[in-house]
Amino acid sequence: MNGRILYNAERLFINGVEMSGVQGASSSLDTQKAPLLVAGTGFYCQQPSGPLSNQFSFDRVFLANDPYTGFLFGEVTGYFGYETGSNGESQQVEFHHGRTQTYSIKCSVGQVATTSVSIENYGDFGATGTGIILSEATYPEVYIGKSSDLRISGFSEGESNRVSSVEWTMTIPYTSNQTIGTMFGPDSRRVSTPITIDTSISIDADDFRQESLQSLICDPSPKNLKFSFFDCGEVSAERTFNSPRSELKSSSFRSEIGSNGNLIFDLSFRTFVNTTGEAMACLNGVGI
Amino acid sequence: MSDITFQNAPIWINGVTKLASQASISEKTTFERREELGLQSVKTVPTSRPLGSFSATYYLSDDDSDIRGLTGINFISGAVGGYGFYSGLMTTYSINVEPNAVIQASLAIDFYSKINREMATGASPTGGLDIAHGGASIPSGLSFNTGMHSFSYEISQAFTPFFQIGSVTGLISAERTDGSITCSLNGSGLADALDSNFCGSGSGVNLSLRTVCGDEIGTISETGMQIADCRLSLSAENEAVGTINLIKYF
Numbered sequence: 001m002n003g004r005i006l007y008n009a010e011r012l013f014i015n016g017v018e019m020s021g022v023q024g025a026s027s028s029l030d031t032q033k034a035p036l037l038v039a040g041t042g043f044y045c046q047q048p049s050g051p052l053s054n055q056f057s058f059d060r061v062f063l064a065n066d067p068y069t070g071f072l073f074g075e076v077t078g079y080f081g082y083e084t085g086s087n088g089e090s091q092q093v094e095f096h097h098g099r100t101q102t103y104s105i106k107c108s109v110g111q112v113a114t115t116s117v118s119i120e121n122y123g124d125f126g127a128t129g130t131g132i133i134l135s136e137a138t139y140p141e142v143y144i145g146k147s148s149d150l151r152i153s154g155f156s157e158g159e160s161n162r163v164s165s166v167e168w169t170m171t172i173p174y175t176s177n178q179t180i181g182t183m184f185g186p187d188s189r190r191v192s193t194p195i196t197i198d199t200s201i202s203i204d205a206d207d208f209r210q211e212s213l214q215s216l217i218c219d220p221s222p223k224n225l226k227f228s229f230f231d232c233g234e235v236s237a238e239r240t241f242n243s244p245r246s247e248l249k250s251s252s253f254r255s256e257i258g259s260n261g262n263l264i265f266d267l268s269f270r271t272f273v274n275t276t277g278e279a280m281a282c283l284n285g286v287g288i
Numbered sequence: 289m290s291d292i293t294f295q296n297a298p299i300w301i302n303g304v305t306k307l308a309s310q311a312s313i314s315e316k317t318t319f320e321r322r323e324e325l326g327l328q329s330v331k332t333v334p335t336s337r338p339l340g341s342f343s344a345t346y347y348l349s350d351d352d353s354d355i356r357g358l359t360g361i362n363f364i365s366g367a368v369g370g371y372g373f374y375s376g377l378m379t380t381y382s383i384n385v386e387p388n389a390v391i392q393a394s395l396a397i398d399f400y401s402k403i404n405r406e407m408a409t410g411a412s413p414t415g416g417l418d419i420a421h422g423g424a425s426i427p428s429g430l431s432f433n434t435g436m437h438s439f440s441y442e443i444s445q446a447f448t449p450f451f452q453i454g455s456v457t458g459l460i461s462a463e464r465t466d467g468s469i470t471c472s473l474n475g476s477g478l479a480d481a482l483d484s485n486f487c488g489s490g491s492g493v494n495l496s497l498r499t500v501c502g503d504e505i506g507t508i509s510e511t512g513m514q515i516a517d518c519r520l521s522l523s524a525e526n527e528a529v530g531t532i533n534l535i536k537y538f
Binding site: 032036037038039040041042044045047048049050051052175177178179180181182183184188190 | 294295296297298299305306307308309310311346347368385386387388389390410411412413415419421422423424425426427435436437438439475476498500526527
């Protein structure tokens with residue numbers, strides 16, 4: 001035993017590619033067992049009563065050239081390894097039939113932008129193989145997005161109002177295709193459409209005008225929201241995210257006596273796209 | 289008799305205790321209103337002999353051949369707790385398999401005896417039996433047997449009983465008047481079945497019953513099954529799903 005396992009002894013690989021900039025990872029495993037009750041005895045044994053569905057999620061600093069975006073719509077395998085010995089011996093949590101549920105980017109004033117991924121895995125999960133020897137991580141040089149590099153367009157009439165935070169989330173639904181005899185094996189889930197893109201914006205309001213509910217429903221005035229990260233004033237964006245035809249879904253305001261003491265509106269926009277190609281276009285900042 | 293509870297009322301059929309999740313036993317007869325000329329009063333008269341019904345749903349711990357073999361004139365006895373019957377004939381037997389659920393069989397019996405309230409209680413289910421599970425069981429036999437969402441198997445029989453004059457429940461004998469085995473397969477891999485030409489000598493259908501960890505505990509096989517109908521269904525949330533129904537008479 002080495003005692004506690006610290007973050008620098010942990011590594012995450014998705015589809016064989018090491019994920020860089022990882023700030024945290026978590027997983028859960030549930031056997032889905034339920035009691036079997038039989039006449040004459042009552043409780044008899046425990047048996048799985050539902051699909052073996054397990055969650056894996058991780059957070060990272062935002063990387064402009066994130067390799068994970070290439071894995072969004074396919075089946076992903078994951079390997080979270082942690083050193084358990086001084087000679088590089090390790091244990092691992094593995095999954096082999098994961099699907100990305102959500103992919104989001106979050107940025108707020110004064111913060112480094114972060115990316116969050118949640119994966120749902122069907123089938124076997126856990127230490128299903130043998131541990132590998134972990135070597136020290138080596139990363140290529142990457143651009144890390146900061147709030148000072150973020151520009152927003154398409155919101156309000158111009159680029160007005162004081163955006164204090166923004167979160168862009170893609171939610172990918174799936175058609176589950178559980179078949180007889182394949183509880184621990186691969187399933188053939190497919191991406192179902194539409195794919196949802198949510199954009200949440202918090203603004204320190206100055207001249208912001210809250211539209212009425214009726215006008216939002218009857219005259220929604222869809223917005224083509226765009227978020228671009230520019231590296232220290234560069235002309236071309238390092239990465240852009242689109243939310244085309246977004247309609248305001250909900251809004252709220254907060255007014256409290258605190259550090260800023262100002263009025264804050266939280267706005268939530270939502271749009272849908274019909275194909276994975278359109279979703280990738282949104283992810284790459286290309287118009288659709 | 290003490291109170292009957294789920295925990296103290298084992299279900300047995302032909303002396304074999306089943307891992308039952310539910311069971312019921314009943315008997316009934318029918319009456320009609322009878323009026324007569326010149327009489328003010330109305331009589332209530334029976335129009336049928338008493339008929340008993342027994343049904344049970346239980347988890348499969350083997351291939352259940354002792355029950356599936358009860359086709360034709362095979363008189364059955366059974367009990368729910370201390371309430372039992374003799375002279376039963378199996379009318380339906382079915383198995384349903386779904387991907388992530390324990391496999392259960394359902395059985396229905398008509399019986400022509402009175403309910404016996406002094407029947408032996410029977411042994412409580414013994415522990416440690418393997419249970420068939422849809423997570424690892426494998427249907428096969430058809431060329432289009434992949435991606436199956438559900439599989440069902442059913443035996444259905446009909447009988448005409450013969451009674452003795454002067455006796456309420458004196459069953460002399462019975463004759464089977466109908467018998468069929470049907471299978472219904474449903475799944476995304478079955479769409480190819482739509483090009484069936486309804487010809488040929490029939491298909492074989494097999495079900496390998498396995499525990500959740502893949503150990504085989506029995507098989508069910510039928511040959512000469514004919515495709516009776518096939519269809520393709522489409523809905524907004526799901527991919528196309530094919531359904532095939534097969535039948536064999538006996």
